[in-house]
Amino acid sequence: MEKPKGTKMKGFEMRDVIIFLVPTVIVIITGCAPSQSGSEDVCYGNAGLPSVDNVTGGSADNLFDDDLSKFWEENTGSFPHWAKYTFRTAKKIVRYVLYADPLEPGRMPMTWTFEASTTGVFRGEQVELDMRTDQAGWGAKERREFTFVNTTPFRYYRLNISAGNNQILRLAEIEMMESLGTSIRYISLHYRPGFLVRAKLNQQMFTYEL
Numbered sequence: 001m002e003k004p005k006g007t008k009m010k011g012f013e014m015r016d017v018i019i020f021l022v023p024t025v026i027v028i029i030t031g032c033a034p035s036q037s038g039s040e041d042v043c044y045g046n047a048g049l050p051s052v053d054n055v056t057g058g059s060a061d062n063l064f065d066d067d068l069s070k071f072w073e074e075n076t077g078s079f080p081h082w083a084k085y086t087f088r089t090a091k092k093i094v095r096y097v098l099y100a101d102p103l104e105p106g107r108m109p110m111t112w113t114f115e116a117s118t119t120g121v122f123r124g125e126q127v128e129l130d131m132r133t134d135q136a137g138w139g140a141k142e143r144r145e146f147t148f149v150n151t152t153p154f155r156y157y158r159l160n161i162s163a164g165n166n167q168i169l170r171l172a173e174i175e176m177m178e179s180l181g182t183s184i185r186y187i188s189l190h191y192r193p194g195f196l197v198r199a200k201l202n203q204q205m206f207t208y209e210l
C-alpha cells in the first residue's frame, strides 16, 4: 500500500473524509459528506404538503413519496406547469434532486426555474434560486442534482417548468436538501494502471491523479 499523492480532486465539498480501497493504493477523497447533517431529503411524510398546478396522471404526493414507480403526470400538452412543496417550518434549501420515471424518462422537464417564497403566492414575490434550460436526454430512473446559493429559510418552494422533453410531462420524484454535502449513493470507482482513479458520484465524473 502507498499513500495517495498528487492533485486535489475537484468537485467535492471539503468536509469529511472517505477512504476507498483500490488495488495497490489507498485513495483518500476529502469532501464527501455521507452522514452530514442536512444532506438528507427533507420532503417526506408530514414535513410539508405537496401540490401541483394540474394532474392528469399520478398525483402531487407521488413526487415526494420516495418511490420511483409512482409519478406526477400532466398530459394536456401545454406549458408551464409547476410542482410546489409547502414546509410546515421554513427551511434553507440549497440543493434539489429530480428523478426520471423508469418507463417514460423522455417525459422529464427540459427547462425550469426553482423558486422560493415566504408567502406561497408566487405572483412576483418569489425568489429565483436556480434555472436550467438544457436538461435533455434523461435515462430511466436517472437522478440529477442541482445546487445553488441560498441564505434564507423559506416555507414554500416551487419547480416552475416552462418546457418539457415531450408534450407529456412526467416526473417521478423531487428531493430537497439543506446542505451541499454530497450523498454518496450511486458511487462507482474505476482504477487503471498509471495511477488514475475515476469516481462517478451522483451522475458526475471526477478524476484523481496519483
Ligand SMILES: [Ca+2]
Pocket: 062, 063, 064, 065, 066, 067, 068, 069, 070, 071, 172, 173
Ligand atoms: Ca415518486
